[in-house]
Amino acid sequence: MMTIYLIRHSITEGNRWKRYIGRTDEPLCRQGVKLLEGRTYPRVDKVYASPMKRCLQTAGIIYPDMRPMVIEELAECDFGLFENKNYQELSGYPYYQQWVDSNGTLPFPQGESKEAFTKRSLKGFDKVLEDMRETQEEKAALIVHGGTIMSIMDAYACPKGSYFEFQVGNGEGYELVITNDLPGTDGICAGSDPGRSQVALSSGADDRTADYNIRKNYKKLPAQI
Secondary structure: OOOEEEEEEOOOHHHHHEEEEEOOOEEHHHHHHHOOOOOOOOOOOEEEEEOOHHHHHHHHHHHHOOOOEEOOOOOOOOOOOHOOOEEOOOOOOOOHHHHHOOOOOOOOOOOOHHHHHHHHHHHHHHHHHHHHHHOOOOOOEEEOOOHHHHHHHHHHOOOOOHHHHHOOOOOOOOEEEEEOOOOOOOOOOOOOOOOOOOOOOOOOOOOOOOOOOOOOOEEOOOOOO
């Protein structure tokens, strides 16, 4: 069984102005550094991170004595023409309104589609799981992006939720429990890919759903950790 903490990087200047920050490689702003001061995050055996400065800087503050293993596929979505712009700047752009009306299902113009981004994110997460199995690590932290967390949780969280239900604030995230040796099928999310790791029942989580007959395998990390 593996416990993985999915933690979103702290605040950047682009985040402060509610911009779409994907490929823009900006560092944390002063407010972002201050946000992490005094916080204590769960102890882990290993740290994995997106290659972006904001994630590496967050990892260095949260886990100063650990060198993160960089996973390229865990980088944020390519927002294309929306990159480094906010709602006000995009409000007169017809394709932006079409994208909003589609509930984010349309691809970003000259950027990634949700499907391509999710596929890439899960490929990166598979690398994390494979490395944890090889090194026999039981607890790890992923310092990544909001979109990356949503993609992973959408695929692995039980009971199933929708993609946008898993949004988290800067410096926040989820604890996710995973195993690949569950007996039978009890505890595996309905509709999960049989080729993927099976999902364990989280200790201390006892709420079930009639549709899936499973217990939750995740919990949200508190805003003030």
